[in-house]
Amino acid sequence: MSGTPSSTSAGTPGKPGDDAPVGTEGTGDDICPECQGTGRIEGRSCEACRGTGIVNKGIGGA
Ligand SMILES: [Zn+2]
Numbered sequence: 001m002s003g004t005p006s007s008t009s010a011g012t013p014g015k016p017g018d019d020a021p022v023g024t025e026g027t028g029d030d031i032c033p034e035c036q037g038t039g040r041i042e043g044r045s046c047e048a049c050r051g052t053g054i055v056n057k058g059i060g061g062a
Contacts, residue, residue, distance in 0.1 A: 015050045015052070018055050018056040019055070019057045020056055021056070022056050024056070026059055027057060028059050029054045029057075030055055030056070030057035031053065031054065032046060032048055032052070032053050033048075033055075034047075034049065035048070039052055
């Protein structure tokens with residue numbers, strides 16, 4: 001792991017594949033398009049969803 005330290009708020013950390021922080025109005029869990037919800041890509045943990053297979057996406061957006 002290398003990057004910026006981000007420990008502002010406890011709870012669910014944001015994921016690279018998230019459209020918005022978890023809990024944002026109008027967004028919700030969705031299958032990660034990068035790994036199709038498997039959480040893995042070619043045997044490695046998916047970075048977009050941090051291996052969870054779930055990302056936070058906007059709902060009902062145009
Ligand atoms: Zn993924």
